[in-house]
Amino acid sequence: MVKFYHFNFNVLDLEKSLAFYDQALGLKPVRxxxxxxxxxxxxxxxxGVTGFTLELTWLKDRTEPYNLGECEFHLAFQTxxxxxMLEKHRAMGCVCFENPDMGxxxxxxxxxxxxEIVPTH
Structure with a gap:
């Protein structure tokens, strides 16, 4: 049997990323x-609900932004x-794409x- 465990993002500024994920999504450090x-x-x-985690990796000597290619990948959250949430994220200035037709x-x-932010149906 295989089950999801975690997903990783490498970050340049760990404290900035921790603050963002807490403010934007309510994610808290668990380990x-x-x-x-x-x-x-x-x-x-x-x-605080599921066992799935987002791993933030910070490399001390890394100074260059990570090459994310064409951003043809994403992590999704359901709310x-x-x-x-949309109004909160608009106020934070972090909304980068809206697709009202898909909701x-x-x-x-x-x-x-x-x-990606997806409504619970």
Whole structure:
């Protein structure tokens, strides 16, 4: 049997990313792996509901933005308060694409990763 465990985003500014994910999506750290002696730190964020986590990887010596290609990948979150989330994300200035016909939108995190927001049906 195979089941989802976590998904990873590499980030340039860990504190900025932690603040963004907390403010935008309410994600909180659930586990950390601090390997600063090896030049990296991992922080796993959870939603408090499922066991799935988003792993943020911070590399001490990394200074260049990550090449995200054409952003043809994304992580999706489902919400039962879609309209309030959309207004919150608009106020934060992080909405990067809206598709009213499909009833979805995307936000971009500080490193440019796209996150889809989908209403619960």
């Amino acid at each position: 950390e792996v601090d390997k600063m002696d090896n030049g990296f730190k991992l922080v796993y964020l959870g939603d 039962d308060d879609y309209d309030a 979805i939108y995307f936000i971009a995190d500080p490193d440019g990763y796209w996150i």
